[in-house]
Amino acid sequence: MELPRLRVAEASPPSTEDDLLMRVGQGDEGAFEELYDAVSPVVFGLVRRVVRDPAQSEEVTQEVFIEVWQHAARFDAGRGKAVSWICTLAHRRAVDRVRASQASRDRDLRQGIKEFQESYDDVQETAILRADGERVLGALESLSEAQRDAIKLAYYGGYSHQEVADRLQVPVGTVKTRIRDGMIKLRDKLGVA
Structure with missing residues (x-):
């Protein structure tokens, strides 16, 4: 009795990356897995050599293979090897x-510097205003009590000349004179031109 002959399937040569990429361009998911x-x-x-950060390198690698899947049909084997094409995508x-x-990082640094300068400017401006305020208060003390009261009500209280006159129970003309004379003394005391 003769034994049946077993047919040995001839192994097909392994696919090259070029072949795999061409098949990926036709939508072959199995070829994509192999590639x-x-x-x-x-x-x-x-990617790791360029990016350095492992997590970002993994992200970029994923992005590269998404791009390979989406644009594999653009690959032209006549212009180069599949690995070269993919590595060019990866490098870019x-x-x-x-x-x-x-x-x-540059944008964050610029924003940080800007915020620091603004906060520094705010501190500087506050210090200047405080110093100026102290000078003005010191200069106000050099005025007569009548001038000081009229100026405080008009400039710090926001009252009109008539309202100041009503509060101080003096004529409006007197209020205007006190304010004018007081402002002249303040200007001289503060050295304002």
């Missing part, structure tokens, strides 16, 4: 990420 397994270590290594993405990170 990812074959090329992702190289892509991650390239990595450089873009580094530039974006640097721009973000």
